[in-house]
Amino acid sequence: MARTQSLGGADLEPVARRSNGTPQRGEDPVRASSEPVRERMVPMQFKMRASFARKFKIAAAGDEKKLNAFLEACFDAWLERNRV
Secondary structure (H helix, E strand, O other): OOOOOOOOHHHHOOOOOOOOOOOOOOOOOOOOOOOOOOOOOOOOOOOOOHHHHHHHHHHHHHOOOOHHHHHHHHHHHHHHHHOO
């Protein structure tokens, strides 16, 4: 049977985690210098009416774009139209 260990105050200090080489969620992996640097992606969460969400998904699929790329294209078009 395994022996128990007594713990002291020093055992409760946070320990630096060792990296296994895999980037953690939200971290960008190191890129080769020849690759373009992309901006970090951040989540956006909001609720929309179901009918709008359905139309938006159909429109994005019609343009063969992912939802985030379609939203960015729509916003860019709006900025261009309104010259903000």
